[in-house]
Amino acid sequence: MAGRQIPTDGAITLHRNDLPDGLDFGPRVAVDTETMGLNPYRDRLCLIQLSSGDGTAHLVQIIPDQPGGKPADCPNLRRILSDPSILKIMHFARFDVAILQHTLGITVGPTVCTKIAARLVRTFTDRHGLAALCREMLGAEMSKQQQSSDWGAPELTPEQLAYAASDVLYLHMLWSKLEALLVRENRRELAQACFDFLPARARLDLLGYEDPDIFSHRA
Template structure:
């Protein structure tokens, strides 16, 4: 088992307010978010991480108007996330899709989710977190020390940027492993149906239908 190397110089590009003009993603892009908390209605979106799977992470810092930024006015980022020809690879996409759709006013699709895939095929374990999957399937150790740090700060610390980048740098490799397992276990079609439902599941969550669950027989 290896320890994830610190991204080499130039592997992390921090962009304030939006992706730069001319930066394009084709085929697929790994996506993650950092927020002030886990309530999309209360907690603001602070950072969106993207990677083409090429060892480079692009981090878009969403800066509110009150702090001198442009807020959620980020047309280049919105264009990538809503592009129907670019598959967004996420881990726990249910939350990321919800916060992105709520904050940016877009539909995030198409999406695949490594956590849903893991739950469908790794039924021999309850370890479906990103760190556990990277360790078990890629031999990579991810540090989670910055997970609960202050992502709303105007000046993010280098260790925060490294942490945020690590959440997308390995998603392409992880998804490739998961896709093979889904095919092996005959659950690729079922997984795709789950992935296709994610934008609607996120809208239900935003409307408050996480509890009560409208699919439950209870009540």
């Protein structure tokens, strides 16, 4: 059962603990997360943002059943994120996939990652953050002012909701442009191999194999 829905500015809808029954994002959905930090074991998942690319965003606030308790079951959200027929578009998918798999107990896929794509084809720059890519490739300015705010607060501010929504509203357009560059540079197949590996890379991170990196030659 989905939680309470809270309309914000018309383009953003906040849900408590799950998506409503019957919500259809189509064959592609942009996905992002907000957490209390960058350690998936220590820092809890607070918010999951989704957009079908139509200019609207659905935000799911994950609220534990008690302080330090377990998150809600989120059956509708879990179904969409693990559905093999729905492509998930992410930026820095390595982290998002890991925190979603750890918190919801699912394998997230299939996925594409705009950060990986950008690093494969935009080798002329080291600016691969989402804000930089949106500015340089889409002409869209994104504010990162709320990036390090308290996402675990019981009530999120309008500024937090707007920031969270912006992280998914541009991903469809950004992926379209990056995919065209991958094809142009004959790296689309290589990118797909990287994307397919993301659930396994996330499991390695969750097992602590970020350091030491098992792919490193270091003894």
